[in-house]
Amino acid sequence: MPRLTTPMPGSPKPSEELAGSSPAGDAAAPVTVQGAASAELFGPGVEEKMRITGLNFFYDKSQALYDVSLRIPTNHVTAFIGPSGCGKSTFLRTLNRMFETVKGTRVEGDVRLDGEDIFDLDVTSVRRRVGMVFQKSNPFPKSIFDNVAYGLRVNGGLSRAQVAERVERSLVRAALWDEVKHKLHESAYGLSGGQQQRLCIARALAVDPEVLLLDEPCSALDPIATAKIEELLLGLADSCTIVIVTHNMQQAARVSDYTGFFLMGKLVEFDRTEQIFQAPARKETEDYITGRFG
Ligand SMILES: Nc1ncnc2c1ncn2[C@@H]1O[C@H](COP(=O)(O)OP(=O)(O)OP(=O)(O)O)[C@@H](O)[C@H]1O
């Protein structure tokens, strides 16, 4: 379990604790962090990429998230687990304002990306900076090359050679290049399920997102394809902040540095992954990870 061996020094000095946090960070404070005391959660050198404070989410009159507050560390993998319907996908979709495509939704609270309120930013720029990969791979009915080039062409400003270079780099980062380099202009639909999912990851990576959100990216894949994606995520975290929702607790334990447990729209506990799986602070978390419910 490689992520569990990541050194996470405890008890940083308070001055180090929020190193790199937003200039506007104080405006959003205080942040309630369930589990470890806030000062111990991020070691020195671990910076804050996103900060969510007092998030409530509504589908019309029905509330799906309640007062969710946490910080997401830069260039680490953060996983969210919890039973079906507890609000994991809803939470993920707030982080890049994707929920706005669903009519009747409403958000209260504060979501910051590098200290900036995402609701003050242009929505296209938020979605470029915070990319998303869905549960079911959804390649476009185009060639492998054109799938990955799609976002680059929409953004414009690149020569053909630059687009080709970025397509190759993204396919390499998504650990797919060797399997497709000889058939880049064939249909994406000719790829296997696991390859299609890595293609969707390559497509998301092509525009160089700072954060990559993945909603159960392996749920339709076999163990070999799943292992490939997990390995890929571990590598990506050096250059990208990864947030993954998964039903697979072993997967959360294998790939993530931090884990949050949601239950009925509330973030019950958020802590370092080894803490959540070895010594959860809350009984509800323990019941869930030991399979007593959910
Ligand atoms: N488009 C929607 N319209 C109305 N209610 C919705 C919509 N999407 C989700 N909900 C409701 O919001 C709550 C949280 O759903 P969400 O999809 O976020 O859960 P989840 O944790 O991702 O579940 P799963 O593990 O099954 O994917 C549920 O009660 C669900 O019924």
Ligand SMILES: [Mg+2]
């Ligand atoms: Mg979901």
